[in-house]
Amino acid sequence: MTLAAAASLPLYRRLAGDYAQAMGLGTLQAGERMPSVRELMRRHQVSLSTALQMLRHLEEQGHLEARPRVGYFVRDARALDGVALTREPDLSQPVQPGAQAHFVGINEHISLLLERGRQAQVHLDVGGCTPPPELFDHRFLNKTVARLLREHPQLLTQGRSLLANQGNHPLFQQAMARHALAAGIRVAPGDVLATTGNSEAVSLALAAVAAPGDMVAVESPTYYGLLQVVESLQLQTLEIPCSPRTGLSLEALELAFQTQPRLKAVVVVPELQMPLGTRMPDAHKARLVALCARYGAALIEDDSYGLFVEGTQPVKPLKAWDSVAGQVIYCQAFNKSLAPGLRQGWMNAGRWHGRVQMLKFAQSRNTQTLGQLVVAELLGSPTHQRSLERLKAQLKQQREAMARLVARHFPIGTRMSLPGGGLCLWLELPEGFSSARLFGDALDQGIRIAPGSMFSNSGRYEHCLRLACTHPVDAAVEQALQLLGAMACQQLGQAPRG
């Protein structure tokens, strides 16, 4: 940046530059606490607004980390040198439903990618986001199963009685209602529906609220599984831009409601959005619920990742603001947090409860009882709580190690999400980079990544990719990231880094 250019910057940007430089020089060490807002105002003789803007800018640039109610702390800035945070979306483009050529075929596309992945000799999968079995406490789980079978010897031979809660075990229903209450949601146990993971829940929710040809607003980028469900049900996706800071753009969504009469539902991951890792601010959540209620649209909330939020602040789901209308369909799965092999989930379908129950009964009858009882038993137990905390700490460490490797090896100009929890990083590489090409090149080396094209029907994330942080970062992972980075640099005509 030239001196002239620097001089034309607003005051907060110039101050931020000074602090960033101090961090680069090691004057401010990683982990050190920043001066308070009051102290900054006094020291630099600036307004409250300038001090706050400066801190937020440094946070957005990845230099600072905010710890709620404590203050701002210096990140390991040198390690992330050259990597900026994910860009805000361009809201100047009108939101349009995907053209026919775009929104049809995501199932085909995903299937082909998965099939290629299966046929290759993959030795490192940084594409899929399920933690490996080592990160779970299988001994405790297996003991619990053994005990449940002793206590309920006929668990596996007892069919769903048509008389009892349509296959939803009362113990599971009670446990979920208690679990929800802790997050600020009031759900009657009888309104808890057990599901096979989260895909079934979201799929049932969409089938209940929309008919073929209807439109569903989704976050952009979004989890490819959702695009598949939407396509399977012959619905149309409407991709709403997502800010990496606040999530789904409410302005764009409101415009969509005003212009698209067939828009019947919105699917949102409010906490640790997949793949961006965004945590939607509470004020934003309240406005989103109100907006959907105003337009009579169903708000389908996937809260499976809320369980992975790091820190001690309570996580409040969208459903907590849905006090009257029953407009929010709440879905949560415990695959990734408790036991991937059980595939246990649940949902509360708000005012669509009857219709969802009917569809569930028609399409797959009841969900296996064993999984329901295991989750009911474990969810509130201190052993599981400890085990989840361990898992989160491990994931945080892995995520940060992966971020450092990306910063070290990936091309100059790479941007990255720095989520406050969760299982992945979202990378945005400079224009000209093709994640599809990297996908192929990496597979040849036995490494599987998830290319950006999986996360949208619009084709606008071709230069992006999702990197799973589910593996402990050992020498093999380090080597793989170095290799991926080098291949990406080569694509862009940059010299390999690191």
Added chain:
Amino acid sequence: MTLAAAASLPLYRRLAGDYAQAMGLGTLQAGERMPSVRELMRRHQVSLSTALQMLRHLEEQGHLEARPRVGYFVRDARALDGVALTREPDLSQPVQPGAQAHFVGINEHISLLLERGRQAQVHLDVGGCTPPPELFDHRFLNKTVARLLREHPQLLTQGRSLLANQGNHPLFQQAMARHALAAGIRVAPGDVLATTGNSEAVSLALAAVAAPGDMVAVESPTYYGLLQVVESLQLQTLEIPCSPRTGLSLEALELAFQTQPRLKAVVVVPELQMPLGTRMPDAHKARLVALCARYGAALIEDDSYGLFVEGTQPVKPLKAWDSVAGQVIYCQAFNKSLAPGLRQGWMNAGRWHGRVQMLKFAQSRNTQTLGQLVVAELLGSPTHQRSLERLKAQLKQQREAMARLVARHFPIGTRMSLPGGGLCLWLELPEGFSSARLFGDALDQGIRIAPGSMFSNSGRYEHCLRLACTHPVDAAVEQALQLLGAMACQQLGQAPRG
């Protein structure tokens, strides 16, 4: 019957009448073997055809029981006095798709019936057809689970790897392929898809082969769950009359193909059709497969009840005739035969394999692994074989006891299916009887039945009902059947019997 009327009967009917009388008088005892065809020809100086016709007529009337390759035996005829076998369907009526008013709302209707059942104080459920837990070997099952968790300690913490068979465990795939081979079906292990019971399988199959507005031919009467799936997918049902002797009318189906261009699929339960209990003759199966191939329609085969066929003759699924086209989608669940609580099923989707796999992946991802391994482990084991034989023997005994109770207590003019296996009886009462009314009256007495209206969208089975034979017949069941019979007699203005 007057003498004149008797004289006008064909010879085989008169001879049959003589034998029926002999049985009524006890001259021929229950369990006694009938003379051979050769002996009958000699004794009555009749042709081979007359002797055979007489035997078949007596069998159809419920007087005789055929034991393959051994001969005909006298049933407990006095006990079934007054009860004839289910009538042949009236094929003179053209097959028409249900009127809008008919085919929409079955989900609503079923849900209301189930809800009423749930709210009542039911002490005997002869409506649902899942055997109670006592009829299964839960000790052996639980031991197997414990052993599997020892052998595969990470079974519950291992997520579906995107790299391995899309959530279908290789051991399960191999076991199903072996199991299928024993029934004369060649399936590559890789083409085995694990499903949650049978509802998911049939639902996926229909979603893969038909689009909203398309038509699906179903047996009439049929399992209400199928009507629900068809409606959920916004398809239209076309009810094809079923002979209680040979199953789905091929003539009616062919006519339907010729007149209904949107007819895309046929769903059939070829063995122990639900609710009629019909076993489709092999020649009929071959013609059905050929017919569907000729018209390019998918033939969806639900073979879950084939496992319940009694006797030692091998049971050959429709899929066994599907050697080239891949036109048959084979579905089988082990809920009712192995472990109701596991809800494990599988399917082979023939030439729609890719599409079904894609839909399954989109809608519910993989099926739990534990259930797959339990079934893989048990299906071929001698212990399970013995346990299944015990279950079948018990069901046979219960079914026959129920049939005797119906014969003793139900109105004169009641007709009944006498299936060669399975979990239920289908009753057809004289016109004027309302099973809906009996459903309500019975519920008030704590007894749940399945009224005929659940098994069709056409309203033509209002005078019918399905009676589950899953409970051991004790004094309570006897009393309940006496009560049901008395209520039915009262509806028809008959004096209570028995």
